[in-house]
Amino acid sequence: MPPRTLAASLRARTLAAVAIAAGVLTSVSSAAAHDFWIIPDMFAFEQDSVVHASGRSGLRFPSGSAVQPARVADARLIGERGEWKITELTVEGGSLRLHQKPAAAGQYLIAVALTSRPTRSTPTRMLRFLRLEGGASEADRLERENALTGTDSVEFRSTSYGSAIMQVGRGGGRAFSKTTGFPLEFLPVNDPSSLHVGDTLHVKIVGGAKALANVGVYAGAAADSAVTTATGSAPAGSMSLTADANGVVHVPLHASGAWNLRAAYVARRADGASSWDVARATYVFGVGARH
Numbered sequence: 001m002p003p004r005t006l007a008a009s010l011r012a013r014t015l016a017a018v019a020i021a022a023g024v025l026t027s028v029s030s031a032a033a034h035d036f037w038i039i040p041d042m043f044a045f046e047q048d049s050v051v052h053a054s055g056r057s058g059l060r061f062p063s064g065s066a067v068q069p070a071r072v073a074d075a076r077l078i079g080e081r082g083e084w085k086i087t088e089l090t091v092e093g094g095s096l097r098l099h100q101k102p103a104a105a106g107q108y109l110i111a112v113a114l115t116s117r118p119t120r121s122t123p124t125r126m127l128r129f130l131r132l133e134g135g136a137s138e139a140d141r142l143e144r145e146n147a148l149t150g151t152d153s154v155e156f157r158s159t160s161y162g163s164a165i166m167q168v169g170r171g172g173g174r175a176f177s178k179t180t181g182f183p184l185e186f187l188p189v190n191d192p193s194s195l196h197v198g199d200t201l202h203v204k205i206v207g208g209a210k211a212l213a214n215v216g217v218y219a220g221a222a223a224d225s226a227v228t229t230a231t232g233s234a235p236a237g238s239m240s241l242t243a244d245a246n247g248v249v250h251v252p253l254h255a256s257g258a259w260n261l262r263a264a265y266v267a268r269r270a271d272g273a274s275s276w277d278v279a280r281a282t283y284v285f286g287v288g289a290r291h
Contacts, residue, residue: 035133035160035282036057037061037164038111039056039258040053040110045166047170049169050099051099052097053098054095055112057160061260066095069096070115071114072096072112072114073115074113075110076180077109078110079102079178080107080174080175081104081173086099086112088100104169104172108166108168109176110165114159114161115159116159119155119156119158121153121154122153123154126156127143129278133158133264135216136216137242138266141266151274155274155276157276157278159279160282161183162283163282164285165284176193183207184206184207184263184281185281189248198253201251201253202249202250205243205263207267208267212243213244213245217241217242217263219251220239221256223257258284258286266278
């Protein structure tokens, strides 16, 4: 093959490889962008029990696929008097499984953070990613602030955080107001374990150690996950809520069983004007039937 033809051929193959790699990165990012939930086997365990919970990634609560233990960057059991690292992580069936025995009776929070990877994209695609993945209010905020104006390329790191609350034994300390320290988290104002159908859960949304006013929050019960709208696009009982000026959302509880909250928060990274952190968090809790 003549040198020029060979050079052109190599250049074409290189460009093709780059395009394929970019496509793979995009598809991986999209696949990793599903919501991540921590779902306890029960919301009330017997005294001296080992707490068992599943970690699932999916599009509809509470179904999904297993998250591999290698993707877990942090896993803790948080109680009123301390916290403990969860080290027993396995894959059983279609779920990541977490097992930990608390030291005493009380209320506990399971908090898990997954690993993340940077994605190079355009501002338009980053905004589209946010809107597809529960961060429409954050995308709107970035546009209002012209935060992405003047740049053709951005890098964002999307990280998923999941937490769930449950009771072990009777009584003991309460952990519902304990912080996980994650870049985005839900801090209930009232104790979720005392709530029943017809009650309202009040939750403060905290991002970057500050209350997030006007951020969008999704809320829904597992009972709604099998019910679709006329278009089949979303559970019929799901709610799209907006935090008030104090960063608090008010969630009316219309069904018993497992519930989840989810939100997204975007913050500029310290290492560059075009680098961003996208935090995506979920919170799972149980609602009792009204007797």
